[in-house]
Amino acid sequence: MRGLSKTSVLVIILTAVLTISLALAADQKSSSTEAQAKSQPAGQIDMSLWQKKINQPVTPKTDAAPAANLWLQRYAELKAGKKIEISKQPVVAQPMAPNAQVDVASPNFPGTDQTSATVAASELVPGEFYAAWTDPFAPGPAAPSLIGTAFSPAGGIPGSWMLPLSGPFLPPPPAAITAARHPSITSHPFGGYIADYQSWGGGVGFLGGSAIWSDANFGGGGPWGGFGPAALVALSLPAGCCGTYFDYPQAKLDDWPTNPPAEVGSVFYTWTVFTDGDGDPNFDGNIFNDPADVNPIAYSFSNTLGGLFPYPAISPPIPISNPGPPSLALQSAMDVVSPAGAGPMPPGALYVAWTGATVIGAPAAVGPPPEGLMYWPTALFIDASIAPGAGAPFGAIPGAGGFNVMVAPIVAPIGPIIGGGTQAMSTVDVAVNNATKPNPCPPGAVYVVWSSATLGNPDIWFSANFAGGAPAAWTPPVRVNQDATPNDQWDPAIAVDSLGNINVIYYDRRMDPGNTLTEVWMSSSFDCGVTWTDAPLSDAGPIPMFTMIPPGYIGDYLDLDENALNGAGSIWNDSRPTFGNQDVWFENIKPTCTIKAGDVNGTGGVPNLQDVIHLVNFVFDKDRPATSCLGTDPGNCWSFVPLCRGDVNGTGGVPNLQDVIHLVNFVFDKSRPATGCLGTDPGNCWNPVRIGECCAP
Structure with missing residues (x-):
């Protein structure tokens, strides 16, 4: 077998992109594990209304208790079998600059x-x-x-x-x-x-x-x-x-x-x-x-x-x-x-x-x-x-x-x-x-x-x-x-x-x-x-x-x-x-954290097409002529340490085709309908997930 060229990788990428609709359908069914839509403010808060309140006096509202204990209500729903969305996909951190x-x-x-x-x-x-x-x-x-x-x-x-x-x-x-x-x-x-x-x-x-x-x-x-x-x-x-x-x-x-x-x-x-x-x-x-x-x-x-x-x-x-x-x-x-x-x-x-x-x-x-x-x-x-x-x-x-x-x-x-x-x-x-x-x-x-x-x-x-x-x-x-x-x-x-x-x-x-x-x-x-x-x-x-x-x-x-x-x-x-x-x-x-999720080839920077190529070669166990390594040999010619570099979707285990799809979507800044996120929005809908020793890019 041979290592993939850029052309063949692009063919695989296009094939992967064609399958994204299937992946997105599954993604919609499991949206509780996805990040909150970036087109909606966290907690459903209207930021423009809140901005008007900054530096304006607000009268404390402590004269009456709420009609119900919201925590007790949520706990009762949990005991009754209703799923309370507590564990969701982590919010991807922003770059550390500047402090707030x-x-x-x-x-x-x-x-x-x-x-x-x-x-x-x-x-x-x-x-x-x-x-x-x-x-x-x-x-x-x-x-x-x-x-x-x-x-x-x-x-x-x-x-x-x-x-x-x-x-x-x-x-x-x-x-x-x-x-x-x-x-x-x-x-x-x-x-x-x-x-x-x-x-x-x-x-x-x-x-x-x-x-x-x-x-x-x-x-x-x-x-x-x-x-x-x-x-x-x-x-x-x-x-x-x-x-x-x-x-x-x-x-x-x-x-x-x-x-x-x-x-x-x-x-x-x-x-x-x-x-x-x-x-x-x-x-x-x-x-x-x-x-x-x-x-x-x-x-x-x-x-x-x-x-x-x-x-x-x-x-x-x-x-x-x-x-x-x-x-x-x-x-x-x-x-x-x-x-x-x-x-x-x-x-x-x-x-x-x-x-x-x-x-x-x-x-x-x-x-x-x-x-x-x-x-x-x-x-x-x-x-x-x-x-x-x-x-x-x-x-x-x-x-x-x-x-x-x-x-x-x-x-x-x-x-x-x-x-x-x-x-x-x-x-x-x-x-x-x-x-x-x-x-x-x-x-x-x-x-x-x-x-x-x-x-x-x-x-x-x-x-x-x-x-x-x-x-x-x-x-x-x-x-x-x-x-x-x-x-x-x-x-x-x-x-x-x-x-x-x-x-x-x-x-x-x-x-x-x-x-x-x-x-x-x-x-x-x-x-x-x-x-x-x-x-x-x-x-x-x-x-x-x-x-x-x-x-x-x-x-x-x-x-x-x-x-x-x-x-x-x-x-x-x-x-x-x-x-x-x-x-x-x-x-x-x-x-x-110095090891970035999605930085599959370890060169640093924002994950790019070279990282996609590396991950595809790893998943399909391809040859690596530059090192005279054959995919038929024991092991993998495109391995990387730690594995979280390629565990782009953060699900754990050995990186697989789902991680490739996730990384392709990130590199090409695709939309993510399951979360209501559009690729035309600022940011990226498919940021690699921080896991293990790896943090977000």
């Missing part, structure tokens, strides 16, 4: 810093992301603030971020507060979101009182306040002996619709409870740094679908960190086990990881409590419940005897002030391998990342556990960032995609010899965390981290969310565009 500013529709009062941003990707609507952040009304640490919010119906690309119907802020809770801070947002399995945040009552330091609140949004650009006013999760006790102060809230929904019914739609909350046990015996003005004081991690839950404590009713808080030393917990993170991640732990199980800490001082407080300046994280811990939505207790880690487990010591805690005068501390994040596609990592593997100055400067570290978090089963820590500089990396956030790839984002100063200018980078591992690949995520290069909140406060975290429908969404704050204070930025692709 998220807070463009926010009032952005002059000189204020938008910090501690969080993001969630819709589990139902292609292209939809919701974001939230701390949004103050004036410069300085004691400024009043609310929770800023925005959404994008178009994959988070520049120009697509706009206000939900409730306006630029989450509606304030029904209580007098000075500041709302530290939001966390999580996506619902049937579309929409839950957010939680902390409120502070004013005064100096811990004396102002605090609470944790929760709010709901059904998505689609609709308003926050989906169930009426914000729900109270927990309220601190008055200052004085045995008083409490709450901070660092986290929220996590069980967003897997096939998990046990008691777990689906359950929302879990954790936060730190700073607890005074003896007043202020050392008279330093701080009631939470004395010998009898403890800081447990508290936990509550609810269920949005009518289970135990139906939302907005929320269970009474319980502590989940051991009362023994170290008794000072600081910051927590959560993840849920899915059916695909079941193994050591069952579907619906919940992991909670946190940092244990010691006191390092009692700085003067001029605003909200400066916990990051007071406590020094010294170890990482984890615990789990096998059925949190059904009320099962924690202490379920295999082999731990009902106790929580130390993941690793933080050998050299970072901060409280690092290079350039930036305030930072060692933080932790956790993720479970819930990959739905074949991958080399065991289902249910638990991954933890944190920051530590183990080698003399802040770096990002990683450990894995393939036995449900069991003690003595954590892998030795691996450094995530691969630079050879003595510069700082901190504030990691982790997510595992549907293909089992592990992605971590963080602040990074490797490109500045002075160790003050900052970027955001991503590191990815395709082998369960053994090796890592780095790439910059922010596109402005190293920039100064100017802030109006002394001493050098730029927020406590950045965030990363990822699912099969919408890919990765990364969010952070930096000093663009004014280089004088912090604003919120977003990126929707993973720059660590």
